[in-house]
Amino acid sequence: MSLKARAQEKVERAGISNYSFDREDLIMCGIRYAIEACDCGEPDCDGVRLRKNIGGVARSLQ
Numbered sequence: 001m002s003l004k005a006r007a008q009e010k011v012e013r014a015g016i017s018n019y020s021f022d023r024e025d026l027i028m029c030g031i032r033y034a035i036e037a038c039d040c041g042e043p044d045c046d047g048v049r050l051r052k053n054i055g056g057v058a059r060s061l062q
């Protein structure tokens with residue numbers, strides 16, 4: 001499964017419907033997140049983590 005698909009699953013599982021994708025980034029509630037693979041090994045880890053990408057916010061909102 002692609003990272004993007006995993007990230008989509010993650011936000012939908014969290015009950016968030018207000019999101020979209022811009023290239024490889026996830027935009028959620030107006031905030032841009034970089035999608036990264038996670039290999040922390042936690043039992044409940046879904047293999048993906050979202051990193052807030054502050055630099056991209058202003059541009060995406062204008």
Ligand SMILES: [Zn+2]
Nearest residue numbers: 038039040045
């Ligand atoms: Zn993890």
